[in-house]
Amino acid sequence: MDVATSASAAIVEAVNISxxxxxxxxxxxxxxxxxxxxxxxxxxxxxxGKSTLMKILSGFHDPTSGQIRVDGKQVSLPANxxxxxxxxxxxxxxxxxxxxxxxxxxxxxxxxxxxGGFLDKVAMRKSVQTFLDEIGLDIAPTDxxxxxxxxxxxxxxxxxxxxxxARILIMDEPTAVLTEEETEVFFRQVEKLKSGGVGxxxxxxxxxxxxxxxxxxxxxxDGQWIDTRPSQDLTPDTMAQMMVGRELSDxxxxxxxxxxxxxxxxxxxxxxxxxxxxxxxxxxKGEILGFSGLIGSxxxxxxxxxxxxxxxxxxxxxxxGRPVSGMSVAEARDAGLAYLTKDRKEKGLLLSKLMRPxxxxxxxxxxxxxxxxxxxxxxxxxDRAIRRFDVRARDPGITVGKLSxxxxxxxxxxxxxxxxxxIVIIDEPTRGIDVGTxxxxxxxxxxxxxxGVSVVVISSEMPEIIGICHRVVVMREGxxxxxxxxxxxxxxxxxxxAAGLKRxxxx
Amino acid sequence: MTxxxxxxxxxxxxxxxxxxxxxxxxxxxxLLLLCVIGFLLNPAFVSEGNLTNLLTRSAFxxxxxxxxxxxxxxxGIDLSVGSMAAAISGVMIIVMNNTVExxxxxxxxxxxxxxxxxxxxxxxxxxxxxxxxxxKIEAFIVTxxxxxxxxxxxxxxxxxxxxxxxxxxxxTYRPVxxxxxxxxxxxxxxxxxxAICGWLLLNRTxxxxxxxxxxxxxxxxxxxAINVDRVKTLTYIIQGLCVxxxxxxxxxxxxxxxxxxxxxxxxEAIAAVIIGGTVLKGGYGRIGGTILGALILTTIGNILNFTxxxxxxxxxxxxxxxxxxxxxxxxxxxxxxxxxxx
Numbered sequence: 001m002d003v004a005t006s007a008s009a010a011i012v013e014a015v016n017i018s019x020x021x022x023x024x025x026x027x028x029x030x031x032x033x034x035x036x037x038x039x040x041x042x043x044x045x046x047x048x049g050k051s052t053l054m055k056i057l058s059g060f061h062d063p064t065s066g067q068i069r070v071d072g073k074q075v076s077l078p079a080n081x082x083x084x085x086x087x088x089x090x091x092x093x094x095x096x097x098x099x100x101x102x103x104x105x106x107x108x109x110x111x112x113x114x115x116g117g118f119l120d121k122v123a124m125r126k127s128v129q130t131f132l133d134e135i136g137l138d139i140a141p142t143d144x145x146x147x148x149x150x151x152x153x154x155x156x157x158x159x160x161x162x163x164x165x166a167r168i169l170i171m172d173e174p175t176a177v178l179t180e181e182e183t184e185v186f187f188r189q190v191e192k193l194k195s196g197g198v199g200x201x202x203x204x205x206x207x208x209x210x211x212x213x214x215x216x217x218x219x220x221x222d223g224q225w226i227d228t229r230p231s232q233d234l235t236p237d238t239m240a241q242m243m244v245g246r247e248l249s250d251x252x253x254x255x256x257x258x259x260x261x262x263x264x265x266x267x268x269x270x271x272x273x274x275x276x277x278x279x280x281x282x283x284x285k286g287e288i289l290g291f292s293g294l295i296g297s298x299x300x301x302x303x304x305x306x307x308x309x310x311x312x313x314x315x316x317x318x319x320x321g322r323p324v325s326g327m328s329v330a331e332a333r334d335a336g337l338a339y340l341t342k343d344r345k346e347k348g349l350l351l352s353k354l355m356r357p358x359x360x361x362x363x364x365x366x367x368x369x370x371x372x373x374x375x376x377x378x379x380x381x382x383d384r385a386i387r388r389f390d391v392r393a394r395d396p397g398i399t400v401g402k403l404s405x406x407x408x409x410x411x412x413x414x415x416x417x418x419x420x421x422x423i424v425i426i427d428e429p430t431r432g433i434d435v436g437t438x439x440x441x442x443x444x445x446x447x448x449x450x451x452g453v454s455v456v457v458i459s460s461e462m463p464e465i466i467g468i469c470h471r472v473v474v475m476r477e478g479x480x481x482x483x484x485x486x487x488x489x490x491x492x493x494x495x496x497x498a499a500g501l502k503r504x505x506x507x
Numbered sequence: 508m509t510x511x512x513x514x515x516x517x518x519x520x521x522x523x524x525x526x527x528x529x530x531x532x533x534x535x536x537x538l539l540l541l542c543v544i545g546f547l548l549n550p551a552f553v554s555e556g557n558l559t560n561l562l563t564r565s566a567f568x569x570x571x572x573x574x575x576x577x578x579x580x581x582x583g584i585d586l587s588v589g590s591m592a593a594a595i596s597g598v599m600i601i602v603m604n605n606t607v608e609x610x611x612x613x614x615x616x617x618x619x620x621x622x623x624x625x626x627x628x629x630x631x632x633x634x635x636x637x638x639x640x641x642x643k644i645e646a647f648i649v650t651x652x653x654x655x656x657x658x659x660x661x662x663x664x665x666x667x668x669x670x671x672x673x674x675x676x677x678x679t680y681r682p683v684x685x686x687x688x689x690x691x692x693x694x695x696x697x698x699x700x701x702a703i704c705g706w707l708l709l710n711r712t713x714x715x716x717x718x719x720x721x722x723x724x725x726x727x728x729x730x731x732a733i734n735v736d737r738v739k740t741l742t743y744i745i746q747g748l749c750v751x752x753x754x755x756x757x758x759x760x761x762x763x764x765x766x767x768x769x770x771x772x773x774x775e776a777i778a779a780v781i782i783g784g785t786v787l788k789g790g791y792g793r794i795g796g797t798i799l800g801a802l803i804l805t806t807i808g809n810i811l812n813f814t815x816x817x818x819x820x821x822x823x824x825x826x827x828x829x830x831x832x833x834x835x836x837x838x839x840x841x842x843x844x845x846x847x848x849x
Contacts, residue, residue, distance in 0.1 A: 309730065329732040339730070347726040352790065353719075361720055361731040364713045372711040415731075 009072065010035050011167050011199050012057060012088060017066035019052055024394050026052050029066065030225040032218050034168055034199040039190060041214035041231070042203045044243050045434035047392070047404040048220040050203050054170050057201065058090035059083035087167035091157045091174065093432075094345065097145045104128045104141035107160045131159045135189055149296075151182035158189060162198075169193065171202040175209055176432045179295040179460065187213055205434055206461075207236035221245055240435050251439050252467035253446035258287045264321070265423055265454050266306070266337070271315035273305035276478040279315070283423065283456060288449045290469030290489075291458040293498045298478040299458045300342065303425045307332045307339040320422075333362065338421035340412060342428035342458070344405075348412045351401030355393065355411060356382050358400050363419035385414035390440060406437035413441065424448065425456040430464060442468050462491050476500050533836060534783055534799035537829075541806045549813040559692055561802075561809050563684075566694035567592075567753045569801035571772060572779035573705040573794060574749030577742040579780050580709065580792030582722040583646040585635060585746050589772035590657035595627045595754045596764035597661040600670045612675035620680075620758075624751040631657070632747020636740030654773070662766040672762040684759040694756040698798075701752060706794040708745075718742060722789025778826065779804055782833040803829060 010033035019027040027049045034040050034057075042050050055061040056068070059077030067074050070086055077083045081090075097106050104121075107128050113120045128141040137155045145153060154174060161169050175183045190200060190213060204210055210217060210231065217234055219226040219242045226242050266283040276298040283289050291299040304310040306317055308327040317324055319335050327335070341347040349358050360367050360378050367377050385391065389410040393403055400408060409430070416424060429445065430438040445455050445468060459465050465472055472484045474497035482497035482504045496502040545552035571588050578585045603620040610616045631653070638649040664670060672680070683693055691699075709715035717738045721728040729735050758764070781787055782803055783796025807825045811817055817825070 328734065329729070330734060333732045341730050343726075346724070347730045350720060350723045350727050350790075352723055357716060357720075361716070361727075361733075364716060368713050372707070373713060373716060 010069075011071060013067075013069040013072075014053070014057055014063075015067045015069065017053065017056055017063045017068075019049075019056060019061065019064045021394075025223060027056075027063075027223045028225075030220065030223070032057075032225070032228065034201055036167070036197045036199050037194050038215040039194060039200045039202065039213055041210040041217045042201060042220065043205075043207070043210060043217060043239060044220035044226075045406070045436050047222075047406070048243070048434075049223040050220055051172065053220065054090060054172060054201065054203065057168075058088050058170050060090065084164055084166075087165060088170070089161040089164065089166040089168070090170045091154075091161065091172065093172040093176070095150075095153050095157050097153055097156060097160075099146040100144065102142050102144055103132075103139060103148075103156055103159075106145060106156060107131070107141075107163050109160075111164075127163070128159070131163055135159060135162075135192070136185075149182075150177045151179070151186070154178070154186070155189065158193075162193070166198060168199045168201065171200065173203050173205065173432055175204055175206060177295075181294070183209070205432065207239045207435075210239065211236050219243055243434065244436050251435070251442065252464075253443045255468070255470070256446070256450055258284065258449070258470040260284070262286055265319070267318045268302075268306060269316045271302065271305060271317065272313040273301060273315075274310055274313075275301040276305070279475075279478075279480055281473055281480065281483070283454050285454055286449050286452045287471065288445060288455045288457060288469050290465040290472040291456060291475065292460075292462065292465050292472055292494050293475035293481075295460055297475040297498070299475050300427055301478070302475075303339055303427070303456065303458065307337060307425065309339065333419050333421070336420075336422035337425075338362070338416045338419060338423070339425045340416045340427060340429075342431055344408050344412050345401075349400045349408060349415075352399055354398075355386075355391070355396065355400055355403075358411060359385055359415050359418060362415050366419065381418060385411070385418070389414045389444070406433040409433050409441070410437065413444070421453070423454045423456070425458065427458045429457060429459065430461065438464075462494060465494065466490060474498050534796050534803065534833070537782075537833070538799050538803050538806065541803060541810065545806065545810045545813065548810065548816070552810065552813055557809070559687075559690075559695070561805055562695045562698070563692045564809070565801045565805040566698040567757055568772065568775045568779055568804060569698050569798055570701045570749050570753040570756075571746075572776040572783075572797045572801050573701050574746035575776045575780050576705065576783075576785055576792050576794055576797045577709065577718055577745050578646075579777070579785055579787060580722050580789055581718040581739055581742045582725065582789030583639060583739060583742060584650065584777070585743060586647065586650040586773045587631070587635060587653040587657060588746065588750050588776055589769040589774075590654045590661070591628070591631050591747065591750045592754045592757065592769035592772060593661040593764060593766070594657035594664075595624050595631075595751055596758050596768055597664045597670050598627060599624050599754065599758055600672045600764055601664060603676050604673045607673055607676065612673060613679055616676055617680045617683075621755050624755050625748065628747035628749075628751025628754070629744055630747070631750070632744040633740065635747070636743035639743070640736035640739050658766070661764060661768065665765055667766070669763050669765040672758065677759065677762040680759040680762075682759075684756055697752055697756055701749060702794060702798050709792055709794050714738065714741070719790060719792065722786075722791070724790075775804055775826075776801075778830045782830060784837060800833075 013033040015031050016029045017027055017031070018025065018029050030049070030053060032053065042053065044050050052061060056063050059079055059082060068077055069075065077086070098109065104125050108124050113123045125141045132139065132141065135155060135158065137152065137159070139148060139152055145156065148156065158169070175186060178186060193200060211234065214231045216228060217231050217239065218228040219239065221243060262285040264282045265285050269280050271279040279302050293299055301310070305312045308329045308331065312325070319337060324335070345351060356378050359382050364373070367374050391407050391410045391414065393407065400411065403411065426445070429441050442464065445457065449455050457465065457469060466489050469489065472489050472494060473480055474482045474484065474494055476498055481500065482502065484493055551557060575585060575588065599620040602623055603616050606616050606619060610619065635650055635653055638644055639646045686693055688696060709718065717728065717733050720731065720733060721735055721738055725735055779800035780797050782800035783793050783798070785792045785796060804826055807829060808822050811819045811822050811825065
């Protein structure tokens with residue numbers, strides 16, 4: 001071990017922490033410590049216990065047994081964010097900002113500066129501006145949160161934490177929703193915080209990032225502590241192996257050549273809709289077509305328009321050779337076209353409901369017999385889906401919101417597949433899920449294509465686009481800038497089209 | 508953190524439904540308790556006459572509340588129901604009085620009035636629905652507006668006074684409120700019919716599932732190929748239809764309509780829905796609970812009539828207390844049931 005880092009005393013230490021939810025054990029005697037000025041990555045598959053450990057470290061859960069020490073002294077962390085007073089701040093994945101309030105109001109929420117009983121707006125604005133300048137964030141203290149991008153919101157969360165003298169910042173997948181550029185900006189902030197002596201814990205499924213930014217890495221598997229090591233001793237591959245506990249040889253399934261003469265199942269000509277213009281492309285039977293580009297380049301907008309989720313302004317769409325226009329989502333579904341959203345928590349699943357109603361919601365007309373819902377058929381479908389997609393739930397009576405991200409994603413996939421679509425559009429198929437589940441999803445997509453289903457994969461993760469797609473469409477600022485096939489599908493080419501350095505003349 | 512508690516709340520609810528059905532049991536126990544209290548205060552409370560009277564009285568609010576369960580489950584609210592009932596009864600009376608010359612005072616006139624009531628209910632519901640969905644105005648504001656409009660219309664029709672139904676038509680129409688079938692008054696049969704249909708619709712059909720989905724998360728519903736606007740509009744139409752049924756059995760009771768007809772019915776209906784365990788912000792609805800809620804509200808009034816201990820003028824106070832206590836109990840219920848998670 002690095003002598004220099006182990007010399008500096010830990011700010012917060014978790015010693016032999018175990019945690020059970022009711023009868024279900026989630027963590028088994030896990031230990032971890034965070035030192036000032038280090039980035040400590042926490043990795044593991046979904047359901048490995050990362051979130052639980054983070055919540056215990058920040059006082060949102062109480063450990064069933066074990067100790068939490070702050071500055072060497074054993075403490076019982078106050079619940080519900082009270083640990084902030086000790087300098088330990090958890091930044092949730094779904095950010096905790098009041099959308100309708102301004103940046104300044106959010107940063108000072110709950111500890112507003114007052115003068116003579118009234119809010120001292122000038123002082124607060126000035127202070128927030130200083131923080132924003134320091135972090136290099138180009139927004140005004142008076143901007144409303146709802147007008148900011150996700151990356152900016154995240155920065156505001158960090159500013160909020162820093163302004164509260166955070167010594168430990170715990171972040172749950174901060175980069176999951178960031179573009180590569182935004183991630184770089186984010187990492188520069190992390191470096192600054194580090195040099196200021198802040199200890200940072202972060203969870204990520206992007207192992208390259210972990211390698212790049214973390215000083216130490218703790219690996220959890222099935223609630224067990226596997227190892228804590230300096231990151232220079234690890235490679236993304238060894239990390240993945242330690243997480244899964246086995247060799248991960250075939251992350252991507254073998255590529256079956258697509259039949260270039262197969263019928264065109266979807267043809268889009270000069271599509272214009274909110275945020276996109278002049279988009280034309282075709283999709284063949286059994287093909288896996290990738291849509292790459294930066295976040296906000298209009299990939300999602302194209303398919304929301306195609307699937308009837310948002311209005312088409314002009315252009316033509318034909319489905320299985322027949323022109324269609326003004327389809328509703330239900331009509332698109334009945335025609336065999338299904339869209340799987342990237343936002344599974346807000347648009348994909350009813351988090352407060354059980355798995356059964358969630359599974360059948362999209363294809364519900366199929367389950368109606370004599371005007372009533374056929375519950376037996378629903379139960380059967382659920383059993384089938386659980387087996388086919390390997391959905392693992394602690395018990396079948398839990399609400400979908402309590403499933404891990406990977407299981408939610410598999411359930412969402414099952415929900416969409418319940419209507420037996422012939423064209424599936426999967427938006428960010430593996431956002432925020434672990435390596436093992438990723439592998440399952442890639443194999444599933446490949447199997448679908450082999451059966452003759454056409455799949456569109458919209459993804460910001462280049463390796464998966466390269467790993468599974470037959471053909472890749474690259475978008476930039478609402479336009480298609482290039483279509484790549486074969487050997488041209490590589491990171492360099494995609495990046496050049498996505499960044500606007502290269503552009504195909506499209507007819 | 509608010510998101511978390513909200514989902515935990517609903518989670519605990521479903522967990523509870525799986526084991527012992529506390530959610531159904533709560534309002535049922537409350538009603539039973541009220542009945543015991545009523546009996547102890549005055550044994551006449553359980554006389555057949557009083558019980559049928561109680562059921563008949565609950566029918567109006569109960570029928571309207573069944574409709575309100577749909578609206579609230581789908582994440583909406585309808586404040587206009589009381590005024591709507593008044594306006595529909597007003598128009599019914601005017602039209603029936605004016606057709607005496609052509610159709611006479613017999614059954615055809617009454618049927619015409621009832622048919623008209625149903626059309627008006629559906630139309631008024633559609634207006635509320637279309638304004639909230641197509642017009643994209645908050646349901647609270649839309650129905651606050653229509654509430655004012657309908658109320659002032661009935662005042663205008665009655666010229667500030669009372670609209671009275673023609674005496675002979677009243678004779679024809681009277682049995683609809685006062686007569687019985689198999690020992691139960693007709694309004695109770697209508698109540699039972701509406702309740703059963705409502706229960707089946709909410710719990711057994713795709714439409715009911717869609718209402719719940721929309722109330723839980725409208726975006727998810729939209730991405731799940733649900734025609735959100737149509738389903739929401741339909742909930743308001745169901746509400747309108749329920750109001751017209753309630754009005755049809757209400758008009759023969761007094762044979763008149765005035766500016767004070769149906770005042771505060773919207774609040775009683777919403778109260779019945781909430782006491783029954785339906786979640787006000789939508790996503791979870793219970794018809795059975797709603798019916799118990801309506802019975803509870805009527806029983807309180809009835810008990811106060813039977814005793815001198817508390818003035819009958821405090822009826823509203825008692826109802827208000829029951830609503831608050833009911834919701835408090837529902838909340839502590841899930842805190843109690845949940846363990847381990849903070």
